[in-house]
Amino acid sequence: MTGTAAIDLRDLIPSDLPDGREVVAEGLALGEKVDIGESLYCKEKGVKSEREWREIAREKGIPCTCMNIGLSTWDETRDALENIYEDALIRGVRPPDRFNLIAERRMGLPKDRRADAPQETGPCLWDEKDWWELTQTVPIQPEAADNMIGGPGSLDNALDALKVGITCIGVLSQYTWRWPYWDDETSQVVSVVKAAAVLASKKADGVVFDSYLEDGYPGVFHDYASYIGWAMLERYVAEELIGAAYANSWGGLTQNPVIKSAVTLALEEVNPNRVPISFLQGDTIGYTPDLDANMAVVANDLMLSKMTDLRYRLGTAPLAVPVTELERIPDWKEVAQVQTISRKCEEYLPMLQEYIDWGKIESLRDRLVVGGRQFFTTAIKTMREMHVDVNDPAQVLIVMKLLGPEKCEELFGVGERDDNYLRGHKPVLETDLVRQTMEKRAELLQSVSKLGPDARLKDKKIIVASTDVHEFAKFLLTSTLESVGSNVVDFGINRDPEDIVKVALETGADSIVITTHNGVARTFGTTLIERMKEAGVSSSVFMGGVLNEDVEGSDVPVDVRNHLHELGISTPESLEDLLGALG
Ligand code: B12
Structure with missing residues (x-):
């Protein structure tokens, strides 16, 4: 079926890859010199970090929400934030708690390479003022999300984000991406490890290293059990080898709300330090060109995510996806619209909560956890057998990346062997x-x-x-x-x-x-x-x-x-x- 037996994982390691432990030491030292700023949101809540607030919210059962935002420039994005905040106040709903800055892909490059690289959708942050405004425009807490950590410019972004008071920074899974005209795997992974170590130096201050799973190989995995295994691998690298607090986020590529609930709970099971799941992305694949019909997609998706969050005290923040998702990046009104739906859904939670058969969802969760653990164990064992140094974060990351998603699942995937399936296993639970x-x-x-x-x-x-x-x-x-x-x-x-x-x-x-x-x-x-x-x-x-x-x-x-x-x-x-x- 696979022919993967012939692969020697050790051969995937570039000859110029430095020892990852030394890179971590450099990152920790750099981090010590940085002072974390204070955001309007943390100031308003009286906390030092977003994580601290999430832990309070989960204890008290306060629902949080998240949104994605990234218009074509930072100025437009900033204006949109102001509009969304004011709109919530006018409507009398609680404003969103947090936003993911969906920055343009150029932000993943080192600073001196950004201006000349091809432009895509999304804003770039060009100077200190842009960065500062991220946390000081309205009391909605930003995550430095897409294209921040993952590319060759990771270190620059991690330092800039901390200085302005951003305490949740991602996106680890994006280290599997390639940036336009950038083929130097070594410098990319070194920048990611160093940036992660900067965040590790601030772990006691509540700083979290986030990973939106579907941006990496889970987005093309065939089995949800592999999602769980992959998340365990990322956590192993980020927490055990680098020393950061690792959170994941996920959910956009799953339409079935029950499956989403079970996978979320499985991720929580393999989260020993209970770092709150940063956000639960709303469904992005159930939409059609009929914008009215899409309202049903948002409401159903949010209801079960929110119920799961509150019942299991996850401290996460469900993200409502604008109904224009299929077509393009949303404008601010479209974001505000689903944000209002999201807050309205919260009123229905107590009415529905007790009628859900959580036992069925938990048994699905348990099957996924068993599968995920097996994926993780097989991956580490195989790397060890092939003389990959599994105590070196740079080696583990680069081997997993260069192996590619197909081979990862063929080699470490679980479920019965069956050649009728593309990855050689019958999935424990096929991805939507x-x-x-x-x-x-x-x-x-x-x-x-x-x-x-x-x-x-x-x-x-x-x-x-x-x-x-x-x-x-x-x-x-x-x-x-x-x-x-x-x-x-x-x-x-x-x-x-x-x-x-x-x-x-x-x-x-x-x-x-x-x-x-x-x-x-x-x-x-x-x-x-x-x-x-x-x-x-x-x-x-x-x-x-x-x-x-x-x-x-x-x-x-x-x-x-x-x-x-x-x-x-x-x-x-x-x-x-x-x-x-x-x-
Ligand atoms: C899945 C997905 C992802 C996954 C991709 C997983 C993977 N490895 O493939 C993940 C989560 C990784 C992802 C990331 C991003 N995504 Co995306 N993603 C989607 C999503 C939800 C579905 C796309 C998809 O695969 N559909 C299934 C396939 C089968 O359908 P399809 O692509 O539409 O193709 C059909 C037709 O379009 C057509 N077709 C497609 N290509 C061609 C070519 C020819 C010649 C022809 C004839 C037909 C044809 O045929 C297909 C069959 O019907 C869409 C939103 C949506 N619901 O469509 C956003 C979407 C495409 N993504 C978007 C964006 C912006 C991004 C990011 C840049 C976000 C960011 N800043 O980080 C990153 C990409 C970064 C990078 N490095 O490239 C935007 C694009 C916005 C725009 N241009 O206005 C969308 C529309 C979401 C949105 N509304 O913001 N994404």
Whole structure:
């Protein structure tokens, strides 16, 4: 099934990787020199850190809420925060407790590399004033979230965040990402470990190192038991090897509220120090283009998350997802709208709480915990057997990253061995997004087979690539094209235009099919076509996914399909249309 027996994990370690323990020592020393600022929120609550407040809230049964926010610039994001705060006061609901700053991907690069890197959706923080305003604009506590810790610029961000009073900083799982034009794995992992050690030096002050699991390999795992095992591995590195307080957060890629409740409880079971789960992300995959119908998705998702939080005193903060999720980044009104729904749901909790059969949810939790522990134990044992130093945080992190999600699950995954499943095991509990994607794939393949064979597609050489981390659409694209006999070159995810042109030259591809989601469609398309012209590559180009980009004068990204058409790039409406166009 796997062929993984042939992999020697030790071989994955780059020869220039320094001893992770020394990197930790450097980070601890750096952290000692930093003074943590005071945020408006902590001041208002009379606490030193967000963690301290969460622990009080969980004791007293006070529900907390969270939101994601990241408009195209920091100024727009700051104004949105003010608007959301005022809107809550006007409506008479409690304002959100916290927000995740969804910063732009450039923030993951070292400071001196940010200005010249390709721009995507989301704000960048350019100077001290921007950072300061994060905690001083309104009393809503920020998490320095996306693109803060994980990339090669992690250390810069950890230091800046602490200084302004941010005491929950993530996102560990994002260390598995690749940043545009950055291929130095060693410096990236060193920056992450050092940043984590800075946070470790402030553990006694309540500073927490967060990880939103689905941003890393759990987002593409097939089994929820693997989620739990992966979280245990991250916790082992962050807490036992580096000494930080590790919290996780999760939930966006799960539609079924019962499953979400069980997985959350399983994560709490493997959280020995009871660091409060930072936030419970709302469902992002149950939405349709019908915005009214999406209201039901938000309400159902929030109800069970909130009930789980209060009953088990988790001290977490459920995050309500705006109903426009499918389409683009939300504006402030859309965030405020679901925030109001979230607070209203809290009134219903006491009415419903006692009618839930928690026994069923707990038995699902228990199965996941057993599976997760087995995943973790197998991973550590296998690394040890292959002479990976499991006491070195840099080695463990880099080995897990370079192994990749498929191999991780094939090697350490649990559940009965069964070659009918893609990862060689029957999952303990199949993940929602993988199940949805497999159903979609079956539908697609059936509808394509109805179209009948198209000789023009057979043996056609087609490159398929994703510009970013989103890979489910790429999986559907390759499956569909392979099913009609095309010769598919799967060029993977997080690709730069220059690399695609190189492969097009090497393979003599007839067509290039790009899937993109991060709001970079116009810039990516323009660069790709320019580089193709320079290299004399004449393959036809197709793009799909979320075809938008930030433009001056709009706080949310706008559709750029017309621009792509002017460049000569086709944007078929569906995968079936793509086949027609390719033919
Ligand atoms: C899953 C997901 C993630 C997962 C990805 C897991 C993985 N490894 O694949 C995680 C959590 C990691 C993630 C991260 C991010 N995400 Co995301 N994500 C989604 C989500 C929820 C679903 C996307 C998905 O996989 N759908 C399932 C697949 C099968 O469907 P699909 O992608 O829509 O593709 C279909 C069609 O679009 C079409 N299609 C797609 N590509 C192509 C190509 C061609 C040629 C054709 C013809 C058709 C076609 O065919 C598919 C089948 O119908 C969407 C919101 C949503 N509900 O759609 C946001 C979304 C795409 N993400 C978004 C963003 C911003 C991000 C981040 C940049 C956030 C951040 N700042 O950290 C990061 C990415 C960082 C990085 N390094 O790249 C935004 C994009 C916003 C925008 N451009 O306006 C969205 C829309 C959410 C939102 N509303 O803010 N994300």
